[in-house]
Amino acid sequence: MAAVEPLIVVRDVVNRFGAQVVHDGVSFEVMPGEVFGIVGGSGSGKSVLLRTLLGLRQPDAGSVAIEGREVTAMDDRELRDVKRRYGVTFQHGALFTSLTVAENVTLPVAEVLDLDEASLAQLLELRLRMVGLPLEAAAKHPAQLSGGMVKRVALARALALDPKIVFLDEPTAGLDPIAASAFDELVLYLRDSLHLTIVMVTHDLDTLMRTCDRVAVLVDRKVIVDTLEGIVANEHPWIRHYFHGGRGRAMRAAQEDGRGA
């Protein structure tokens, strides 16, 4: 285990907007093949942290390295190259509403690679199958899809270039429990069968409990990283409240019941 190099290394990242400091020395590592959750209260800077990891935002101090290459010290061209090695889904899907599902999923491939129509069609079918979408959805426009399908199409688009890392921003927000748990299953399945590394920002305790190996909690402008069990046992008042407040307790009780039975 010790020999495994971390895939993402975040060192002392500081982010501030004017006088307001969002992150004050945030450091953590993401190991290959793990599902890494990022949680925090509203306004604790989860999305800002994700944007920093993606190289969409320059931190005010500190560094982010993906696969040993420093994202924060790259020129635009190198950064573009690295960006092709990871996939991202955004909170609301961020599908291009004027394109069909097929065009959405094919876009990153057709943009970067010089492939013939037949191969593009085959790859489209692969990605749709990978995320468990019915193939006839390919001809539809995003406005005709349900929330769960939008998230799946977004994931299919994120997977289009065979990324090593997938970043998911609130992947289950706005989904009904059945669709959300199906999405959790999908994430775990992809991780197990393809050895993807998944970093997800989430508010969904259910998803967090089911999928994440390790969790980073953003509190007091810092980050606390631990395994799921470690985080649940953490004494920090906000974390206690998060996991042991009404919703968290009910959830954990249900889970323990499930294990006992």
Next chain:
Amino acid sequence: MSFNAHFDRSAARLVLKGDCGMAEAPVLATALAAVRSAEPGTLRVEIGGRLDIGPSWLLRALVVELRGAGRHVEIEGRMPEHLRYLDEVASRDVGSMPDFGRATFADRFAAFGGALRRRVASWYEALMFGGRLLESAGTAWRSLKRLRVPSVVRHMHETGVQAIPVVAVIALLISVISAYIGAQQLRPFGAEIYTVDLVTIGVLRELGVLLTAIMVAGRTGSAYAAELGVMKLNDEVDALEAMGMNPYEVLVLPRVVALVLVMPLLTVVADFMGLAGGALLTSYLIDLPWSQFVMRLDSSIGDTTFWAGMVKAPVFGLLIALTGTLRGLQVRESSRELGRLTTVAVVQSIFLVIFADALFAIYFLELDF
């Protein structure tokens, strides 16, 4: 090691060397296409490196295809690690790919019918829009609170006060152009003094108000359509309606009222700047002193010249505001619709303004106004 795919036709051998990720997929696809077109009786695939998921899928598709046709396919070397996963994925029953092929005659006929239906629906929507706006205007008329004065004032500021610089510059420039051409054309007849008539009558009756309307259509018509369109996409219009507020009263009416009030004011600015430009150019081109210009101006224009331009201003304002807000409220579903309808709003409002101007011209001629 860089990836290399080579199909040896005589030996029916496909040799893959090196690791193949998505970036190398085009190389692989070319080799696979060569295999397909050669239609070999048997095929031996030698794999020398790792294949990523996408490339493995492309290779797998070819192998499945050949085996399906009864050909013998052998795979040697390093088996793609994702093959089991891909077999599992391929066995899922998720229906078949939709047909993206060419449109049949029936499709085209259906598309034509759909376009026709949408056009009729759009007219119907315009009628509904007019009706609901009149209805809310009818009730709003009776109380200042419902007329939403703060909102009207805000829109007057945005569409009027902020438009003054651009309208002023455009009016100045257009009068400079017409004075310049007028002076040049009239000089051979020794009738340069009529340049003053040309500029003043032209600016006051037509150019001032028309150019202002076109500028406002570009500035405000598009802004109205885009603002309301984004609100529509964000469900803000539905939110208003759900709170028991009338979106026509809250969103549309203030914008329309503001523009109807602002257009005449902008036209005054344009007229003034146009006359100033004319005076400047005539003093420069035909050495006419300012005092002479004013005297000439006084005798050249009639009592109604100024008003012939001015009465058109609120009408143009109304047309632009109605088109912009109507198109904005028609946005639904996608960002492409937003762009399309914003364009439609600008083009249609300019068209309507010019069309109305033509009607005014005929009307004034008959009326001897």
